[in-house]
Amino acid sequence: MSHKTIEQFSEEAKILIADYVTRVDDLKAKERTKIPAQEMPAQDPSIRVMNLDEVALGYTMEQARIEAMRCLQCVKKNCVDDCPVKIDIPRFIDHVAHSDFEGAAGVIKEASLLPAICGRVCPQEVQCQQSCTVGKALKDVDKAVAIGRLERFVADWERMTGKISIPEIKPETGKKVAVVGSGPAGLVVAADCRRQGHQVTIFEAFHKLGGVLRYGIPEFRLPNDIIDREIETLSAMGVEIKTNFVVGKTRKLMDLINKDGYDAVFLGTGAGLPVFMNIEGENLVGVFSANEYLTRANLMRAFEKGKADTPIYPSKKIAVLGGGNVAMDAARMAKRLGAEKVYVVYRRTEVEMPARKEEVLHAKEEGIEFLFLQNAKRILGDEKGKVNGIECLRYELGEPDSSGRRRPVELANSEFILDVDTVIVAIGNSSNPLISQSNPEIKVNKWGNIIVDENQKTSMEKIFAGGDIVLGAATVILAMGEGRRAADSINKLLSGKSDTDNIIQN
Amino acid sequence: MNKILFKEQLSKDVYLMRIAAPMIAEERAAGQFIILQVDEDYGERIPLTIADADINEGSITIIYQVVGKSTLALSKMNVGDEIPALVGPLGTATHIEKFGTVVCVGGGIGVAPLHPIAQALKNAGNKVITIIGARNKDLIILEEEMKSIADEFIVCTDDGSYGRKCLVTEPLKELCERDEKPNMVIAIGPPLMMKFCSETTRPFGVFTQVSLNTIMVDGTGMCGGCRVNVGNKVKFVCVDGPEFDGHKVDFDNMINRLNSYKEIERDVHNCYLDALVDEKESKI
Numbered sequence: 001m002s003h004k005t006i007e008q009f010s011e012e013a014k015i016l017i018a019d020y021v022t023r024v025d026d027l028k029a030k031e032r033t034k035i036p037a038q039e040m041p042a043q044d045p046s047i048r049v050m051n052l053d054e055v056a057l058g059y060t061m062e063q064a065r066i067e068a069m070r071c072l073q074c075v076k077k078n079c080v081d082d083c084p085v086k087i088d089i090p091r092f093i094d095h096v097a098h099s100d101f102e103g104a105a106g107v108i109k110e111a112s113l114l115p116a117i118c119g120r121v122c123p124q125e126v127q128c129q130q131s132c133t134v135g136k137a138l139k140d141v142d143k144a145v146a147i148g149r150l151e152r153f154v155a156d157w158e159r160m161t162g163k164i165s166i167p168e169i170k171p172e173t174g175k176k177v178a179v180v181g182s183g184p185a186g187l188v189v190a191a192d193c194r195r196q197g198h199q200v201t202i203f204e205a206f207h208k209l210g211g212v213l214r215y216g217i218p219e220f221r222l223p224n225d226i227i228d229r230e231i232e233t234l235s236a237m238g239v240e241i242k243t244n245f246v247v248g249k250t251r252k253l254m255d256l257i258n259k260d261g262y263d264a265v266f267l268g269t270g271a272g273l274p275v276f277m278n279i280e281g282e283n284l285v286g287v288f289s290a291n292e293y294l295t296r297a298n299l300m301r302a303f304e305k306g307k308a309d310t311p312i313y314p315s316k317k318i319a320v321l322g323g324g325n326v327a328m329d330a331a332r333m334a335k336r337l338g339a340e341k342v343y344v345v346y347r348r349t350e351v352e353m354p355a356r357k358e359e360v361l362h363a364k365e366e367g368i369e370f371l372f373l374q375n376a377k378r379i380l381g382d383e384k385g386k387v388n389g390i391e392c393l394r395y396e397l398g399e400p401d402s403s404g405r406r407r408p409v410e411l412a413n414s415e416f417i418l419d420v421d422t423v424i425v426a427i428g429n430s431s432n433p434l435i436s437q438s439n440p441e442i443k444v445n446k447w448g449n450i451i452v453d454e455n456q457k458t459s460m461e462k463i464f465a466g467g468d469i470v471l472g473a474a475t476v477i478l479a480m481g482e483g484r485r486a487a488d489s490i491n492k493l494l495s496g497k498s499d500t501d502n503i504i505q506n
Numbered sequence: 507m508n509k510i511l512f513k514e515q516l517s518k519d520v521y522l523m524r525i526a527a528p529m530i531a532e533e534r535a536a537g538q539f540i541i542l543q544v545d546e547d548y549g550e551r552i553p554l555t556i557a558d559a560d561i562n563e564g565s566i567t568i569i570y571q572v573v574g575k576s577t578l579a580l581s582k583m584n585v586g587d588e589i590p591a592l593v594g595p596l597g598t599a600t601h602i603e604k605f606g607t608v609v610c611v612g613g614g615i616g617v618a619p620l621h622p623i624a625q626a627l628k629n630a631g632n633k634v635i636t637i638i639g640a641r642n643k644d645l646i647i648l649e650e651e652m653k654s655i656a657d658e659f660i661v662c663t664d665d666g667s668y669g670r671k672c673l674v675t676e677p678l679k680e681l682c683e684r685d686e687k688p689n690m691v692i693a694i695g696p697p698l699m700m701k702f703c704s705e706t707t708r709p710f711g712v713f714t715q716v717s718l719n720t721i722m723v724d725g726t727g728m729c730g731g732c733r734v735n736v737g738n739k740v741k742f743v744c745v746d747g748p749e750f751d752g753h754k755v756d757f758d759n760m761i762n763r764l765n766s767y768k769e770i771e772r773d774v775h776n777c778y779l780d781a782l783v784d785e786k787e788s789k790i
């Protein structure tokens with residue numbers, strides 16, 4: 001595929017829009033489905049593997065309008081049904097088609113607090129875009145209206161034109177809310193509770209805010225500026241921020257309530273416990289969890305060699321084990337850190353990969369090699385205890401398992417050796433046990449996820465939870481949705497209203 | 507925030523600092539550590555044991571050796587300066603009870619984390635026998651402090667410039683050979699020292715606890731960078747430790763992992779090469 005520059009996309013879009021602009025409201029459904037789906041301009045792959053800048057560059061204004069005109073404004077809004085937070089998608093898209101980007105932003109914000117982030121990282125192809133009528137009509141989910149890109153465009157437009165306003169804050173109530181963890185779940189709880197006039201403090205274990213958005217998802221997919229802006233807004237709203245503060249260690253959870261006078265606590269501590277394969281050789285020098293590798297590169301900035309004090313392992317040939325977003329991020333980061341060969345080793349096939357489709361495509365363009373239907377059996381090391389290869393097995397797909405995905409079955413005697421010096425394990429994360437270990441009263445399920453009711457309340461009074469610590473490693477949008485529901489319950493609790501009547505559906 | 511209240515150079519490369527950290531001072535127990543950064547954006551996260559704490563002053567004490575760029579930068583900071591990022595207390599506290607006779611073995615800078623543990627053991631009614639060792643006389647730290655809480659006290663140096671000329675394992679073996687074997691040994695120091703202390707006590711069946719100082723990033727169980735094999739199980743030092751049964755720790759693997767970045771560090775911090783080599787030699 002030849003690489004088109006943003007200027008080329010822009011030129012093409014300008015020509016198209018001249019044709020449609022006068023007829024925005026009169027286009028027939030047939031005509032709309034004929035409008036070419038707008039591609040996302042991106043940095044040239046050969047250049048971007050040498051920098052950390054964002055890969056996807058975002059639609060131009062003309063592209064956004066053309067893409068918006070592809071929307072049929074369906075009466076039965078399949079897209080909205082499949083949006084975890086029920087953004088009124090056709091309504092915001094209609095504003096985009098009419099160049100009313102501020103109006104579009106307003107519509108999105110009724111339901112989502114972090115559009116610049118969700119527009120970039122949501123798995124739209126299995127949410128809103130999956131059921132989009134246009135995609136169905138064209139029998140290709142890739143041809144669905146690019147809802148995520150439009151969302152991103154609107155959020156970026158708002159940010160870049162300085163149109164982001166500080167939300168209105170109700171008069172101070174004198175009530176205090178503690179938010180533990182500053183991932184997407186915690187950030188939205190802080191915003192929603194502060195808006196009601198409560199005093200809010202965010203406690204974060206790390207020295208920087210953002211949770212996985214900061215330490216996990218790389219700059220080239222989600223620039224730090226965007227997270228910083230969200231945090232600046234929270235600060236401007238008067239949210240107090242305490243970094244380097246591990247609840248359960250620096251201060252006991254119950255002390256926040258009993259000694260420090262917090263009226264409610266939200267736990268958004270995430271799924272920060274790396275899962276390893278439990279295979280031979282996993283503790284050799286050169287084997288990393290994706291969390292460690294990405295934290296070194298992102299949060300600790302090891303990418304900026306010479307500037308950062310945190311070292312990153314010098315690798316020539318890397319195998320990344322896993323097929324999700326975490327695996328894609330680790331593989332693509334490894335490439336940017338100078339690895340000559342990066343393999344993604346995945347037990348199933350491309351179809352079953354849980355990663356966002358766009359990331360897989362981008363990874364391929366960047367020269368990442370995918371080894372499907374293969375998996376590591378053991379990791380091999382040299383006399384110094386350093387990785388010098390992995391023994392892999394080949395698989396085929398068998399019967400579907402409980403998740404409905406066809407289960408990989410190993411092929412007998414299919415062992416072979418992959419020559420690598422580094423292995424990154426990216427097969428998943430489970431719940432961070434720190435809070436539950438220091439508070440055995442809080443009920444967790446067998447995977448260590450905190451159990452909550454439909455109002456996000458835990459088994460302990462005044463304590464709520466949401467996001468990955470409840471769902472297990474999930475998604476940004478689900479974490480945000482749970483955060484909003486929790487904030488709503490907290491706000492009701494603090495206003496003295498019962499939290500059982502009318503739970504707002506996000 | 508975390509202001510430096512007091513600074514003292516204990517030996518050539520070893521410094522003591524008292525830092526304002528009221529909450530940590532209140533919550534910490536012997537055996538726990540903090541992580542600090544000398545720069546919020548580019549600094550690495552350095553784990554350091556809490557050597558002491560003063561609840562009234564709201565301070566914690568750290569003792570560290572200059573071994574690389576970050577600890578050198580820390581040593582250049584002065585009273586009144588703020589540590590940009592400091593988090594803790596992390597890790598699991600030492601289990602303290604009355605065991606009977608406990609031998610506390612400290613090697614080099616390892617005497618710093620050993621001190622609060624020895625103190626707590628003493629307070630719990632144990633007979634405390636202390637062995638401290640270093641490469642030479644100048645590298646002995648906290649001698650008076652350790653002596654004042656010890657029922658028996660032994661100092662040794664590799665070169666014989668002070669105390670007995672031997673490795674700490676020699677008196678440790680003698681103690682194990684006594685009619686009344688110690689009930690427990692706690693050994694803290696360079697990895698090789700802890701390995702050989704564990705090997706020394708193994709034939710006598712004396713439980714030996716070691717405190718591991720692996721590479722760490724977050725210190726909260728999120729990255730797994732600190733993992734070690736203990737009795738064929740993978741443990742995270744930052745949350746499951748830092749203390750483990752020395753007879754079960756796979757020291758060879760741990761030492762390999764500790765050296766993961768040695769080559770790069772050499773390149774980057776060439777000027778600290780000497781310090782590194784020194785430290786290597788001082789191991790045992």
Ligand SMILES: Cc1cc2nc3c(=O)[nH]c(=O)nc-3n(C[C@H](O)[C@H](O)[C@H](O)COP(=O)(O)OP(=O)(O)OC[C@H]3O[C@@H](n4cnc5c(N)ncnc54)[C@H](O)[C@@H]3O)c2cc1C
Nearest residue numbers: 181183184185205211212216247270325467468474475476
């Ligand atoms: C590499 C990677 C890529 C991903 N890519 C995508 C993607 O493309 N799209 C998508 O939708 N999702 C993606 N995800 C998943 C998504 O990031 C998470 O589902 C989401 O961030 C969860 O949000 P959260 O608020 O629940 O927790 P987190 O983002 O995990 O934040 C939890 C925060 O709590 C802090 N904390 C933990 N314990 C304590 C404590 N005791 N005291 C104080 N603070 C504490 C942590 O330091 C952390 O900052 C990805 C995840 C990873 C790791």
Ligand code: SF4
Nearest residue numbers: 071072074079132133
């Ligand atoms: S389903 Fe697709 S075409 Fe229909 S309203 Fe939603 S985005 Fe527009």
Ligand code: FES
Nearest residue numbers: 725727729730744
């Ligand atoms: S330092 Fe990251 S898990 Fe222990």
